[in-house]
Amino acid sequence: xxNFNRSRRHFLQTSGALALGSTLPISLVxxxxxxxxxxxxxxxxxxxxIQQIKGSRFVRNWDRGLIRAxxxxxxxxxxxDFVMFGGDLAQLGSMPELDHGAEIMSALKYKTxxxxxxxxxxLDLGAYWEKLFGPQYYSFDHKGVHFVVLNSIxxxxxxxxxxxxxxxxxxxxMAGLDNPNGSPFMVGDEQRQWLKKDLAKxxxxxxxxxxxxxxxxxxxxxxxxxxxxxxxxxALLKPFNxxxxxxxxxxxxxxxxxxxxxxxxxxxxxxxxxxxQAYAQAEQYLPKLTVPMNRxxxxxxxxxxxxxxxxxxxGHVDLNYLLPENTDRRVGFDKAAKKPVDAAYQSEDxxxxxxxxx
Amino acid sequence: xxxxxxxTLSITALLGQTAADAETNSPATNLLLGLPPVPIPADNxxxxxxxxxxxxxxxxxxxxxxxxxxxxxxxxxxxxFTDGKQFSTGxxxxxxxxxxxxxxxxxxxxxxxWDGREPDLEAQSKQPFVNPVEGGLASHEPIxxxxxxxPDYKKAFADVFGVTDAKLTMDHVAKAIASxxxxxxxxxxxxxxxxxxxxxxxxxxxxxxxxxxxxxQGRCVSCHTIENDHAxxxxxxxxNIGIGINAVQDxxxxxxxxxxxxxxxxxxxxxxxLTDKKSSELGRFAVTDKITEIGGFxxxxxxxxxxxxxxxxxxxxxxxxxxxxxxxxxxxxPAGAKVNAYLSGGIxxxxxxxxxxxxxxxxxxxxxxxxxxxxxxx
Numbered sequence: 001x002x003n004f005n006r007s008r009r010h011f012l013q014t015s016g017a018l019a020l021g022s023t024l025p026i027s028l029v030x031x032x033x034x035x036x037x038x039x040x041x042x043x044x045x046x047x048x049x050i051q052q053i054k055g056s057r058f059v060r061n062w063d064r065g066l067i068r069a070x071x072x073x074x075x076x077x078x079x080x081d082f083v084m085f086g087g088d089l090a091q092l093g094s095m096p097e098l099d100h101g102a103e104i105m106s107a108l109k110y111k112t113x114x115x116x117x118x119x120x121x122x123l124d125l126g127a128y129w130e131k132l133f134g135p136q137y138y139s140f141d142h143k144g145v146h147f148v149v150l151n152s153i154x155x156x157x158x159x160x161x162x163x164x165x166x167x168x169x170x171x172x173x174m175a176g177l178d179n180p181n182g183s184p185f186m187v188g189d190e191q192r193q194w195l196k197k198d199l200a201k202x203x204x205x206x207x208x209x210x211x212x213x214x215x216x217x218x219x220x221x222x223x224x225x226x227x228x229x230x231x232x233x234x235a236l237l238k239p240f241n242x243x244x245x246x247x248x249x250x251x252x253x254x255x256x257x258x259x260x261x262x263x264x265x266x267x268x269x270x271x272x273x274x275x276x277q278a279y280a281q282a283e284q285y286l287p288k289l290t291v292p293m294n295r296x297x298x299x300x301x302x303x304x305x306x307x308x309x310x311x312x313x314x315g316h317v318d319l320n321y322l323l324p325e326n327t328d329r330r331v332g333f334d335k336a337a338k339k340p341v342d343a344a345y346q347s348e349d350x351x352x353x354x355x356x357x358x
Numbered sequence: 359x360x361x362x363x364x365x366t367l368s369i370t371a372l373l374g375q376t377a378a379d380a381e382t383n384s385p386a387t388n389l390l391l392g393l394p395p396v397p398i399p400a401d402n403x404x405x406x407x408x409x410x411x412x413x414x415x416x417x418x419x420x421x422x423x424x425x426x427x428x429x430x431x432x433x434x435x436x437x438x439f440t441d442g443k444q445f446s447t448g449x450x451x452x453x454x455x456x457x458x459x460x461x462x463x464x465x466x467x468x469x470x471x472w473d474g475r476e477p478d479l480e481a482q483s484k485q486p487f488v489n490p491v492e493g494g495l496a497s498h499e500p501i502x503x504x505x506x507x508x509p510d511y512k513k514a515f516a517d518v519f520g521v522t523d524a525k526l527t528m529d530h531v532a533k534a535i536a537s538x539x540x541x542x543x544x545x546x547x548x549x550x551x552x553x554x555x556x557x558x559x560x561x562x563x564x565x566x567x568x569x570x571x572x573x574x575q576g577r578c579v580s581c582h583t584i585e586n587d588h589a590x591x592x593x594x595x596x597x598n599i600g601i602g603i604n605a606v607q608d609x610x611x612x613x614x615x616x617x618x619x620x621x622x623x624x625x626x627x628x629x630x631x632l633t634d635k636k637s638s639e640l641g642r643f644a645v646t647d648k649i650t651e652i653g654g655f656x657x658x659x660x661x662x663x664x665x666x667x668x669x670x671x672x673x674x675x676x677x678x679x680x681x682x683x684x685x686x687x688x689x690x691x692p693a694g695a696k697v698n699a700y701l702s703g704g705i706x707x708x709x710x711x712x713x714x715x716x717x718x719x720x721x722x723x724x725x726x727x728x729x730x731x732x733x734x735x736x
Binding site for chain 1: 648649
């Protein structure tokens with residue numbers, strides 16, 4: 001216990017110095033400092049996993065997570081320039097799920113763009129999603145930053161087209177964790193060629209921000225925290241001075257630096273990974289968990305879920321995570337360290353012990 | 359549900375121990391049964407003289423603009439230190455926006471007021487005097503004039519704090535009132551005797567079923583906490599449970615923006631939230647500015663809840679049956695109304711039957727301290 005207290009005090013001391021600025025999403029003060037030409041904010045919502053039970057019945061918990069994120073995003077002040085949705089709007093890619101998700105998203109008061117997730121894709125290979133949201137990969141420019149959106153959750157053609165008797169089974173196989181029948185995600189030749197061309201006209205000094213659903217780095221293959229052709233994609237991004245990759249899929253906060261590329265994950269609005277086996281007393285619709293972990297408070301369905309608003313300052317991204325029933329987190333680019341740094345969780349000797357409540 | 363498993367594991371040992379204690383300690387006289395020690399600030403120790411002075415201040419109606427409102431106006435012994443009204447009545451019959459919470463066991467809260475805008479009873483006690491719809495005073499000056507000149511007060515403050523005249527400040531007044539409030543603690547309910555003393559006859563069959571629901575399917579205990587050796591029935595945290603906010607949910611973006619602007623321009627939180635019903639419903643957000651806390655209010659203790667109708671921060675529910683039904687509906691009244699987007703993640707439909715809801719109400723009625731029941735009956 002005394003050990004805990006000592007560490008806690010240490011944490012408070014060190015975090016005070018690093019927690020620059022406020023994590024308050026609504027800040028009238030910030031307006032005065034903002035240079036509208038260079039610095040701006042966008043919001044990022046991801047992994048809603050809207051899931052149909054039957055007919056007009058959808059899983060309430062997932063609905064509430066997305067509804068809450070949308071409502072909170074609408075309260076941001078200063079207003080975000082746009083909103084990104086990071087993929088997995090649906091659970092099994094069906095029209096009712098995508099429609100229901102799109103309806104909840106329609107309450108957003110901002111221009112909204114979408115990234116494809118595997119749960120949106122593997123039923124009809126993105127056909128209905130395209131009708132609702134547009135092309136599966138694209139780029140756009142905003143206030144001097146070049147944004148690229150990739151569909152990073154494709155896989156080998158053989159697996160996609162020749163392996164499964166039905167589209168439904170293909171969807172279910174890809175939705176599974178630690179599934180020997182699964183297949184690794186990839187961006188693929190077609191998009192890498194497109195990306196090469198797209199980037200060819202961009203000056204090396206232009207900040208690049210890439211949105212993908214899976215991490216464009218290799219973390220854990222069994223859960224597809226993975227992109228098979230991560231290295232060739234990273235190679236295409238290597239010539240640029242400032243590159244940030246923001247991905248969903250992992251339902252937890254991750255950050256990393258590989259060469260010139262900063263990697264950030266975003267939170268899910270649906271459920272956290274990992275989560276405890278006994279997640280709820282009530283009937284539940286979580287995918288089967290293979291490795292139980294103790295993390296979220298099972299009483300508060302929103303615990304360890306969340307969404308984020310992202311400051312783009314001088315071409316680098318700072319992620320501010322809004323985590324209901326939890327302490328907000330902030331991961332920003334540290335110019336001295338040349339990598340993303342968490343405002344609270346720092347180097348090993350400054351860490352606080354893992355959660356031990358109850 | 360770690361909490362529950364810990365509870366279950368330790369019940370047997372606990373009951374054995376407390377039952378043994380009971381034989382030597384004469385439980386019938388322990389009015390604090392089921393309560394932890396009262397937290398006393400180091401700079402405001404309890405003394406009988408100070409408590410007595412606080413009692414007098416608490417009941418003095420001169421501390422309001424029209425001489426009609428004292429603390430006890432809204433926190434009356436006759437109503438278990440509430441007023442039995444939906445909204446409290448201040449000077450000249452003005453009403454606020456929130457239901458007067460009981461002072462009994464308020465000493466245990468980690469923050470005060472429904473939105474926790476003050477950290478302790480000392481800070482809390484200063485606000486109502488100068489709130490525009492409560493005491494209505496322009497400043498604390500009139501109170502200081504009285505306590506510095508009234509002979510009884512002069513003597514009492516000199517005795518208790520050793521201060522007179524200009525040295526006697528509002529901090530001393532607040533400390534005395536807080537001290538009195540810390541003496542208003544009350545346990546020893548039938549539930550306490552059942553749970554902490556192992557007296558199986560203390561609860562009837564419906565109440566025992568209600569208790570099982572309280573810690574099980576009803577999920578009540580997750581916020582209205584029960585520990586191994588005491589039960590405060592509050593986590594002192596803030597939750598959006600779909601009360602008040604539901605009626606203004608479509609207006610939240612405008613209200614939140616307008617509130618922050620008013621606050622940035624120097625508006626005081628207590629004035630804004632007690633004079634504007636809609637802003638009041640922003641709850642904890644008004645204190646922290648955090649949009650993840652829109653519509654959140656402090657978990658109140660459930661002790662003596664049967665004596666403190668009407669319920670919730672806005673007094674909008676008249677009976678305990680209405681309260682448990684609201685939770686059973688997943689945070690809406692009536693059933694099927696639109697759920698607010700900012701609802702706490704702990705609130706969801708419970709699928710309890712009418713009979714189960716009745717059992718829960720029966721259990722809530724077993725949380726009354728005998729001396730409070732007696733005071734209310736007089």
